[in-house]
Amino acid sequence: MGPSLARICLATFALLFCQWTATLATEAFPADILVAADGSGDFTSIQAALDSIPIANARRRVIQIAPGLYNERVRVDHNCVTLRGSSPAETKIAFFFPREEYNRRYDRFGPGVLNVFGEDVIVEQLTVENTQTNQDEHAFAIYGQPQRFILDDCHVLGEGGDTLSLWNTSYGMYYHRNCKFRGGVDFVFPRGWCFIRDSSFESTNGSASLWHDGHMDLDMKLVLRNCKFAGPDDFWLGRNQYPSQFYLLDCQFAESLAEQPIGVVSESKPYYASHVYRRKYFHNCHRAGGDYQWFADNLQSAPGSPSSDEITPEWTFDDGWDPERTDPPTIAEVETDGGHIHVYFSEPVSCPDAMHVVRQDGSQAKLVRGLGTSHLVFEGGTPSAAATRLQTTGAAIHAVTSTLAPRYLEELALPDAAPRQVSKVLLIGDSTVTDYDVKHAYQGWGASLHQFFDDRIRVINRARGGRSSKSFRDEGHWDEALKTEPGFVFIQFGHNDNPGKGPARHTNPSAGGDYRANLRRYVRETREIGAVPILVSPPTRRFYLADGQIDPHEGNVLYAEATKAVAQEMDCALVDLNMETRQLFNRLEESHSHWLQAVGDRTHFSPQGSRRIAQIVAASVERQVEPLGRFVIKEELVRP
Secondary structure, three states, X not given: OOHHHHHHHHHHHHHHHHHHHHHHHHOOOOOOEEEOOOOXXXXXXXXXXXXXXXXXXXXXXXXXXXXXXXXXXXXXXXXXXXXXXXXXXOXXXXXXXXXXXXXXXXXXXXXXXXXXXXXXXXXXXXXEEEOOOXXXXXXXXXXXXXXXXXXXXXXXXXXXXXXXXXXXXXXXXXXXXXXXXXXXXXXXXXXXXXXXXXXXXXXXOOOOOEEXXXXXXXXXXXXXXXXXXEOOOOEOOEEEOXXXXXXXXXXXXXXXXXXXXXXXXOOOOOOOOHHHHOEEEEEOOEEOOOOOXXXXXXXXXXXXXXXXXXXXXXXXXXXXXXXXXXXOOOEEEEEEEOOEEEEEEOOOEEOOOOEEEEEOOOOEEEEEEOOOOOEEEEEOOOOOOOEEEEXXXXXXXXXXXXOXXXXXXOOOEOOOOXXXXXXXXXXXXOXXXXXXXXXXXXXXXXXXXXXXXXOOEEEEEOOOOOOOOOHHXXXXXXXXXXXXXXXXXXXXXXXXXXXXXXXXXXXXXXXXXXXXXXXXXXXXXXXXXXXXXXXXXXXXXXXXXXXXXXXXXXXOHHHHHHHHHHHHHOOOEEEOXXXXXXXXXXXXXXXXXXXXXXXXXXOOEOXXXXXXXXXXXXXXXXXXXXXXXXXXXXXXXXXX
């Protein structure tokens, strides 16, 4: 082949490759399952199709729903599932189901027509309607506690209240585009973060259209861009009972909109400052027949004074998710361990077809685990031959996280592999940190911490119940712990340093006291062995006062302040678990926080509480301890 012909072939290949990758970036995922009411598909009901998918689904599964009326209730527990109709006019899921009916007989489905509990679920090009006709009745069309949930080109309809109610109170992130919503009171009611664009809202009875609950994280917000609102005379735009944030940008209101601002029903969390109930921000919103002063432009008064252009989905979700992103996943690094090849990606990935790694000598290593995560492990081939590239038997490798368009891995060549290394994380502390037998009524947060790190981190929990910063060392536990040769050391004391614990344990947290001296010594000796110290302030005890707040003078407060002072003095990383648990307990209130701790206990954590507190610790590490934070599994930080 001559040079000119070679250049032509190369140019042609490059053009075809660019066209192929461009096609991948815009085409929808192909359908896996066809549902058709007339029997011409794989299933006649949507629920039957969902039930055919493995519950531990690790790749995008698309259920194509043929035109027709599907008179059924549906529950989605699977992750990474798409329900795709033909259009909202042609594909309809409809059911008559007042809320009171569900209250009378709880069942597997949930209180809505469509009930969504999975992660990264997409619903597109269809209608979901609760056909009950009482406008004063609560009647969910879509209900659930999903995470990273997308509604695209859908109609969500009802006559009663709470038509669209997504209530993942702690972590929920929802995105809706080109949709029509209709209902009675609070018919669009997100708890968490929500971004809605290019959609219409129709009130059936004139009561509040919007409701937002953001009390579990004061950064939670409801953002609406280029949306239209209509309803009967004097319909009300929205209201809230909990701390919340409303942002309305480029929205249009019918002339029938009431001259009544988005209002506060009541300040149901009295320990929050009043202003967190009144965060309503507007930009370029107009009403047919003339504007009201209450929706005049005021973005400059919002936190950070964002411009309209800065308010994107990524901004809305605090950089935790961008459903409009189009960039492909990438290979971050490759490590080898004997015959295993560990490939780490920028985000979780999957593939519907077989996947393997091609080695330099042509031998292959097959995928053995990790599908649906950001860490794939391959095994086989000639161990001494370098790993050169990824290869599949057909379909492309895709990102798992839900986005409007599929995102495929474009670069299959593997970077040079490094020898695999595992770092040890040592935990020292008291009973709120330590491991207990799995049948025990409570667990320290250290028992769950490993769930939030990839397998390059080995957590060694040497915390001991009943120990203080003094007795842990005096009894020889510190010397034994150092023999594990850790790379990172978490240090949490305070509970048993409190007064009343006896001279063998009690320490003084004041500026010249022995508690601070003990912490300084732990930090110094950790650094002397080449490890990174991380101080953790003691979690608060769950003692509530009459006003519903945690007692601000609870015994661990002085020790938490001392821990923070030592961290600042010695330039040491700090997890302020005292502050974090105080805020968590205050948000949940006494009636809803008991599950975090063992029955009748206000200090020690239940197994479920252990995970929640470990999640807080891992999130803090991911934010501020860079050498360790890169090993945190980010998806686990927003998973119950």
